[in-house]
Amino acid sequence: MTATHRHAGHQPTLVRQQGRHLVVDIHAHMNVAAAEARIRAEMPQLPRGLPFSCPASDAVNARMFAEIGAQLNGVTRRIEDMDRLGIDVQAISPNPGQYYYFAAPELGRELAMTINDAIAQAAASAPVRLVGIGTVPLQDTQMAVSEMRRAVNDCGLRGIEIGTNVGGRDLADPALRPFFAAAEELGVLLFLHPLGFTQAERMSDHYLNNLIGNPLESTLALSHLIFGGVLDSHPGLKICVAHGGGYLPAYHGRMDHAFRARADCRQHIAREPSSYLQQVWFDSLVFDRSQLDYLVARYGADHVCMGSDYPFDMAEPDPVGFLSQLPEAARAQVLGLNAARLLNLMVGVEV
Template identity: 40%
Template sequence: MTTRRTFMKGLAGGLAFCSCGMLDAASAQHHAPRRLPVMVSGKRIRTVDVHAHCLFHESLELMGDAVARILPPTKGQQEHFIVVENRLRSMDAMGIDMQVLSINPYWYGKDRDLSAKIVQINNEKLAELCASHPDRFAAFASLSLHHPDLAVQELEDAIKKKGLKGAAIGANVGGVDFANPKFHPVLAKAEELGATLFIHPYRLGELASRFKGNGWLANVVGNPLDTTIALQKLIFEGVLDKFPKLKVLSAHGGGYLPSYAPRSDHACFVSPQNCDPTIQLKKKPTEYLNQLYFDSLVFTPEALRHLVAQVGASQIMLGTDQPIPWEEHPVDHVFATESLNDSQKAAILGKNAAHLLDLKFS
């Protein structure tokens, strides 16, 4: 049986960084891997990856034997524990100037004191890493979102005292959508602080049995679906009207929502009995997509073209999911999208993120 001790012991000897992986078909045929610096129209672009992960041993150890279930069974698993020179080398090879680091929540459901300790360690370690390499790393804070009053304090501390850029939150919190009024104090504090909330899939427990079988459907289908539901709830529950200046950035291109968004505009016309008459949206559902932000992790130039057509190039930023090798050539992905003009490419590669997160480069 795998225990916390045997699991952590195994990790301790396996921190060598691996950037191996096959080039995607387009890059393999048409492009050499992009390297820093990245140029658009003869001008240097500071590229920013808003979707990159890490973990810290000190906080994981507080989870006891449950730690063995936290890391995904994937390539790149051990590289969550950043060896700085190796992560920087990988970023350079991909053409990434800066990564905005985040930690997927594994502490939801834990008691208040344990969750607070895990979050404290995570945020302190993130702040230390960013301070040591301010041109290369920024970060989204961890929050005890299942204890909303505590999360409000943690968010304020992370922004005002630690210099973090927002917070990474699960698309649901133990099966409860964060559009739920119980989380509104957190959303209000984020809006007040100008902090970005980065939505990452968490778990869709009620569908777990249907995801079993070949193909890792819990991730391939479940993760985009989780994000889709979270965004739709923000729209249809009137949350984005209540908090119009809230900055929401979602992983994996916003899941399925941008791919089939116009269906949302017809729902309450076709079936008014399934819509709450007390919630009167100020805009059509699809129009709210233009005030949300999305990473570019949609794999193909055609998918990126469609995402831009749906939400606007001003709302999209690079995302890799590193160290998990979902997208190893994010910059080439943007350059391969021939429908984009140079201004749009520059925006997606880094200018949008720099503006949204108030990033400073020396």
């Protein structure tokens, strides 16, 4: 069987299906040590990835990164874990701490190229099990477009991971429009993933800048994409939002009311804001089955993709089992068919 969507720059990739349904993890990360070493050499005093934290959370994170180093930085343990979890294919995207949007543009481009080459190499080492999602230097839109084209056309990557803001600039910033236009033209997936909330002064304790901050950042970014007119101007964009899309998919009524009641909430859009949510996809990383059921019922089983957040401690420990209560047809879509279409995969059944 096949599930394809042809990108401009490359042919579908053949991947392996072992069981009854194709299982694709659209939300799994890889760290590229060479890029990390390069940025530390250039900027010894790096900005903190999560600047609003506390000593207790910092200590837990230090232990976690020490424990998951082999999984986060390599392939061998990753494949073993995929076999254990029943996952056929992982779409590996950069560790969100490696966006490096704060770097000077030329350095940002060099780092993005290093990361994309490494992810492409990792995918090539297990070509029926791993596919790559890259990064681009969004601090310079022209460079970002150029690197996206290289990553897709030359490196064979299946998508681009983007942050929820670019050095504090929201994604609806007019300077970023050529990037979204190019992504729409290429037909390439954009995987929207946050890295804490930017104004989280009250979220330092209890890891709240991740627990609350990450979905809040996605909520804000998605709201800017809607109200700023990006999704209206580029209806062909393929965007998958991590962590179930944040809070917006479950609380869209308020913004629809504002659209009807206030002129300042319909400056760049012609219809109710919630209608634009039908244009995006959400991963299944919500941890609560009733919330998963809501996403599937409200937005359709064809707009939810299985995601685990491997290999972090905030990952879903049983991403396949988490979907077990879905009806058979919906489960097949969420487990892998949707991701196969978004990532341009051709599926072969093992005998």
